[in-house]
C-alpha cells in the first residue's frame with residue numbers, strides 16, 4: 524500500500540468519524556453520565572464497524588444494492604431504533620426531574636432546624652459526601668440500567684449496524700479504497716487503519732465529554748444531558764427515516 528493510499532483511507536475514515544450522527548451523540552451522552560459506559564459503547568460501535576467491513580469486503584453487503592428495499596429496511600429500522608433510544612432517554616429525564624424535586628423537598632425539610640435532634644453530625648457528614656454520595660445512590664438505581672457495560676456494548680453494536688451512514692460508507696466508499704491486487708497485508712492495514720481512526724476519535728470524545736460533565740459535577744446536569752439526548756435522538760431518528768437516500 525502506498526503513502527497516498529494510506530492518506531486517502533485515513534482522510535475518508537476521519538470524515539466519517541467527525542460527521543455528527545447518532546454514534547457521536549450516544550458516545551457523548553453515555554460518557555458524560557459515566558465514562559466507562561461511553562468507552563464500552565465505543566468498543567461496541569468498533570465491533571459493529573468490523574462486522575460492516577467484513578460484510579463489505581466479502582461482498583455480502585453488496586446484496587444491499589441488488590435489493591434496494593433492504594436499504595430502506597435498514598434506514599427505517601435504524602431510525603426507529605434511534606427514536607426508541609430517544610424515548611428511553613426521555614423517560615430517564617422525567618425520572619431524574621422527579622428525583623431532583625424530591626431531593627430538594629427533602630433538603631428543604633432538613634434545613635429546618637430541629638433543636639431536639641442530634642442529627643447535626645449526620646447532616647454535615649452528608650454534606651461533605653456531597654454529589655458523590657448522590658451519584659452513588661442514583662447509580663444504584665435500576666433506572667440506570669443503560670449504563671451497565673453489557674447494555675452499552677450491545678447498543679454500540681446495534682447503533683453501528685443500523686446506522687445507514689456507516690452502511691453506505693462501507694458499501695459505497697470502502698471498495699474504492701481497496702488497492703489494486705490487494706494482498707492480505709493490504710486488507711489488514713485497511714481494516715486496522717479505519718478502525719483505529721474511528722475508535723480513537725470516539726475514545727477522545729468520550730474522555731472529553733466525561734471531563735466536561737465531571738467539571739459540572741451536579742446531578743441536575745444529568746437531567747439536561749438526558750433531556751437534550753431525547754430531543755437530538757428523536758430528531759436524528761425521524762430524519763433518518765424521512766430523508767431519502
Ligand SMILES: NC(=[NH2+])NCCC[C@H](N)C(=O)O
Nearest residue numbers: 540542544545546547568721
Ligand atoms: N465507530 C463508528 N462506527 N463510527 C461511525 C460514526 C459515524 C458518525 N460520526 C456518527 O456519529 O453516526
